[in-house]
Amino acid sequence: MKSSGNRPPILLPAKAQYMPNDLRMLSKYWGFNLSLNPNFATEIIPNGTILPQRFLTALEQNAPKYLIPAAREFWKRIWETHQSIHEEEHLKEVAKSIGLENVEKYIEMTKSAKIRDILKQRTTEAVETGAFGAPWFVIRKEGEQNRCFWGSDRLPVVLNECGVDFVGAMKSKM
Amino acid sequence: MKSSGNRPPILLPAKAQYMPNDLRMLSKYWGFNLSLNPNFATEIIPNGTILPQRFLTALEQNAPKYLIPAAREFWKRIWETHQSIHEEEHLKEVAKSIGLENVEKYIEMTKSAKIRDILKQRTTEAVETGAFGAPWFVIRKEGEQNRCFWGSDRLPVVLNECGVDFVGAMKSKM
Numbered sequence: 001m002k003s004s005g006n007r008p009p010i011l012l013p014a015k016a017q018y019m020p021n022d023l024r025m026l027s028k029y030w031g032f033n034l035s036l037n038p039n040f041a042t043e044i045i046p047n048g049t050i051l052p053q054r055f056l057t058a059l060e061q062n063a064p065k066y067l068i069p070a071a072r073e074f075w076k077r078i079w080e081t082h083q084s085i086h087e088e089e090h091l092k093e094v095a096k097s098i099g100l101e102n103v104e105k106y107i108e109m110t111k112s113a114k115i116r117d118i119l120k121q122r123t124t125e126a127v128e129t130g131a132f133g134a135p136w137f138v139i140r141k142e143g144e145q146n147r148c149f150w151g152s153d154r155l156p157v158v159l160n161e162c163g164v165d166f167v168g169a170m171k172s173k174m
Numbered sequence: 175m176k177s178s179g180n181r182p183p184i185l186l187p188a189k190a191q192y193m194p195n196d197l198r199m200l201s202k203y204w205g206f207n208l209s210l211n212p213n214f215a216t217e218i219i220p221n222g223t224i225l226p227q228r229f230l231t232a233l234e235q236n237a238p239k240y241l242i243p244a245a246r247e248f249w250k251r252i253w254e255t256h257q258s259i260h261e262e263e264h265l266k267e268v269a270k271s272i273g274l275e276n277v278e279k280y281i282e283m284t285k286s287a288k289i290r291d292i293l294k295q296r297t298t299e300a301v302e303t304g305a306f307g308a309p310w311f312v313i314r315k316e317g318e319q320n321r322c323f324w325g326s327d328r329l330p331v332v333l334n335e336c337g338v339d340f341v342g343a344m345k346s347k348m
Contacts, residue, residue: 014306018324025321029331132188147199150192153327156342157203165342168330 016041026152030169034079044078047086054110055091057119059100062109069098190215200326204343208253218252221260228284229265231293233274236283243272 020036027034037044052074060067073094077083084090088107095103109115129138130148137149137158149158156166194210201208211218226248234241247268251257258264262281269277283289303312304322311323311332323332330340 012306014304018304018306018322021322022324022328025323025328025331025335029334130188130192132186132192148192148195149199150196151327153325154196154199156330157199160203160343161199167341168339 037082052085058106058109066100211256226259232280232283240274
């Protein structure tokens with residue numbers, strides 16, 4: 001988001017006022033339990049997500065079956081339980097809750113040039129496709145221009161481009 | 175939008191680059207024929223929409239059956255045929271295409287304190303509910319807090335709040 005010059009929507013006062021209700025309604029719609037972390041603007045944004053991103057990259061490279069469980073756990077900490085994710089201590093808590101052993105090994109990897117470079121390269125790749133926020137979807141098809149979509153609210157359109165109907169939220173547990 | 179301090183998304187470079195494709199995909203999804211006016215940032219935004227808004231207010235007060243046809247015609251001019259809407263000449267073209275007679279009468283009304291005041295009052299009312307963009311939906315229910323929604327992409331959520339399933343785009347002609 002930073003590379004694109006975009007600003008988090010919560011930094012605009014009218015949007016900041018709107019967001020908690022929007023999130024409540026979306027949460028009901030999708031069957032989640034998300035709510036706005038009261039420290040989102042003062043803690044989550046300034047602390048960033050570089051450490052968990054490097055941690056996820058280390059998992060993806062070395063223990064890929066933990067990638068999605070860990071990503072969901074980070075998501076839940078931010079959006080459901082309002083816990084921080086930017087310190088090594090938090091990575092250890094996430095590891096514990098998903099049954100990942102030898103967490104110290106993956107924490108060490110977050111400091112390696114290799115993992116940092118892979119993440120940098122992927123960030124550059126995303127920015128080059130035009131990404132300025134998340135989630136960012138790219139439909140790639142041989143001989144065609146990439147089709148890019150921003151936001152979970154574009155899911156009906158993404159599916160439409162894939163020839164599939166969007167029939168609404170599953171309302172099942174993630 | 176101005177009153178809220180929000181900025182049109184097209185003024186951010188990465189979003190400006192994203193929007194034409196997003197609009198093309200949304201257009202396909204909804205079965206419209208919309209595309210980004212190449213002069214949107216240089217002509218549509220600086221010229222604003224105050225005159226057509228006053229014109230629509232005059233119609234709503236004095237010839238309500240023309241309100242929706244006129245609003246759709248303004249929409250089509252901006253999003254489909256890429257014609258301007260900010261001058262009296264344009265109001266006359268709109269009137270002609272929807273079969274509205276005595277257009278001069280309604281143009282005169284756009285200059286009256288009464289019509290200007292009604293529009294101002296409604297703008298204030300919208301801003302007071304938290305509006306910072308359009309479309310802006312408000313669900314009002316006796317004894318409950320208003321529920322407000324921004325953007326056509328919130329339609330599934332608005333319907334969910336009304337107890338109705340969103341089953342996708344009708345793909346019929348407007």
